[in-house]
Amino acid sequence: MNDKKLLKELADSVVACDPNRARIASEEALKEGIDPVEAINKGLVIGMGVIGNDYAEHKIYLPQVLVAAHSMYEGLNVLLPAIPKGDLSDAKTAITAVVQGDVHDIGKNIVKTMLTAGGYIVNDLGKDVTPSSIANTAKETSVNVVCLSTLMTPTMDSMQEAVKLINDNGYHKNCIITIGGPPTSEKFAKEIGADHRDDDAQSCVKYVNSKMKKEVK
Amino acid sequence: MVMSCRDRVLAAINQETLDRPPVAVFTTCDTIGMMKASGASWPEAHSDPQKMATLGCAQADYFGLESVRAGFCLTEEAEALGCPIDMGTSHSSPMLKGHRNKYDPMKKIYDEPNDLPDIDVFLNTKRVKTTIEAMKIMKKTHGEKYCVVGGNTGPFTLCGHLLNTENLVYSVWTDPKEAQKWVAAIAPYCKAFGQALLDAGADIVQMSEPSASTDILAPSDFPIQSGQFVKHALGDLTGHTILHICGDSAPIIPFMFDTGVTGISVEEKVPPEKAVKIANKRGALVGNVGCAMPLYKGTPQEVAKAARASRDAGFNVISAGCGVPIGTPDDNIRALVKAITG
Incomplete structure (x- = not known):
């Protein structure tokens, strides 16, 4: 062949x-x-x-x-x-996580897969991940992209807290934060200070790729 | 004579003509506001029949919703069948921490469903028993005036809890018969639980089957992988039954009615008019005010607008589109009720 x-x-x-x-x-x-x-x-x-x-x-x-x-x-x-x-030293990096209080991770796993397919080295933090663990890992490992997911409505608050901590520790200027999951919306993303919200993993990767060229130093 | 809430809800789910539809939440509704008002809180209210009944009745006692409902999550059956559970806190629901059986379609390693407990043992275990006992209390305290609603978990969803949902879904493509074998083995537990809820005093059994949503299964797979088992576990019960499936259920609404249920509950992802048109009066429609928006994050005005949209479209019972988020503001729930009852 x-x-x-x-x-x-x-x-x-x-x-x-x-x-x-x-x-x-x-x-x-x-x-x-x-x-x-x-x-x-x-x-x-x-x-x-x-x-x-x-x-x-x-x-x-x-x-x-x-x-x-x-x-x-x-x-x-x-x-x-x-x-x-x-x-691989120049490869873009991302972390994926289902936020604290939620264990539904199929959607997050699809995002991880599509990011991998997009050439990203993905550190998957798993499910039920605390806001501090997400914020600290983002900063300590200097990731380019943070993808957060929740299936459940109550755990939207954990998502908000994770984004807040990434802002508080000063790392948001170095990374893109995207969120996803059925209860989330673009309005909610704006409200909590995330950069973007997507309906599906493919769109998420397209968005991240488009922003990587412009924003990440 | 003024119609009781109970009679109104029963008439509505039987699609009788009414001056207005009832406002009742058949999916979960046990907010922080309700916990504070009733003095019965998570996590204790998951395991204590009296506290569960008190909190389940708070939706009528404190917000004027026209039915009362328990239990409060979708993990009680999985726990009773042997899955490890984290019971959560006053602000977080119980979570599944592991699975019961080995089911790995990538390696073709499958446990057989032959070591499940006796159904009588299952019905007398932990929170399954709690919910059955709570029904008896609720029937006694509120049953004359209100419909008592007992909630349980659908067979495909419960099977995913026991086996790992992602692996179960994977096998729908690679080994669909293996998946069906397991769901068929689990469905009798769902049916027995539903029947026990009815026997304990529930007027309605509301089953949630979120893992069979169109976000996960192809609509064409629904009847084979979930629907036929829901028919056995819910549609064949001798009482009123409501099937709830999350997401955009428009493509599967006819299949949901094929299960033989009294009615179905749909999310706001299906526009109200579209849901009514597809349902074509085959059964009651329950819903479909959005839970995240507007109930949880919106204003009372936005909630009222959404409630009126469901009413004007022709929904039989005006309700949240899914489980009401625990942090939903009291004023938003009151707005839901007031928009319909005036």
Whole structure:
């Protein structure tokens, strides 16, 4: 298989929600001497982009997205260790978290997946994460992007507190804060001092990419 | 003769013609304001039948809502079936801290649903029993004037609690039969709990099935993965039943009615007129004033406007679109009631 076909196979394996196929194609790509960064960006990421767009347009639903994400990670598990460490030093970084009081993390996991597909190195803090842990991690690890999620209405207050602490510790000028989850709204994002709110993970990554070029120093 | 709140709610869910719809919250409504007013607070009110009944009745006693309702979260069945729970605080609801069974569709490792407790044991365990006992108290103290509503969890959602929701959803794509096997095994527990609530005095069982929302399952998957089991667990009960599903439920409203329930509860993500049109009088419509906005974060005026929009569209029961947030201002709940009762 030539390079072009292999890259297409990588993308197709994700779109087809086939983890084994993605792993095999990734191993093949390395064997054929394809640059692993290229295999990720022009293969797996392209496929995950198709999935993200289809999900945002309600052409597919969560079960398919989860299996497609698994397929992408199967490929990444092969390709990422083959990238020389220095090549990742300029990569953009993000943290993802479900705020304190909430344990519903499927939406957050999709955002994590789409950020990974977008080339970000993601530190996933998990679920039920305290505001102070979010604010401290953002500052101490100098992240570019903070993505916060909640499914439940009462825990919107935890989200507000996390954003407040990032403002209080002075780090907000160095990062973009985005929020998401059914009870949130753009109005709420403005109210609590977050930069943005999105309906879906794909839009979140598009927004963050557009702002990264302009704002993050 | 003045119609009682109970008669009005029952007439409304049976789609009888009324001078005005009732205002009643069948999903959870146990705010900080209600806790302060009634003296019964979380977390104790989750586990103490008397406190649960007192707090559940506060929605009528202090806000003039036209039904009373308990329990207060969607973790009680999971706890009774063996999941670890953090009971939360006065300001935060109980949270699931782990799962009961191994269910990993990525590695194809699945526990079999063959070590679940006897249903009688389940009904007498922890907060499942608390809620059943609370129904008896509520029926005694408020049952003459108000409809007593018992809340429980839908089979697909409960199954996700036991197994890990993300893994269950993943398997809907890769091993749908495995998912169905588990939901089928869990549905009898949901049904038994619903029937026990009715037997203890509930007039209505309101089941929440959030994990089957269109944010998670494809509408075409709903009847197979959730609907058929909801029919068994809720639609087949011998009493009034309301099915609540979060999110934009417009594509699944016909499937929700296919479960045989008396009515359905929908969020504000479905515009009121659209919901009424799709429902096509197949059963009662309950909703759909937004919980985050306007109930929690909006003004009384915005709440009243949303309530009137649901009424004018033809909703049978005017209600919050989902569970009322715990920090919802008292004035906003009063505005919800006043907008309809005058």
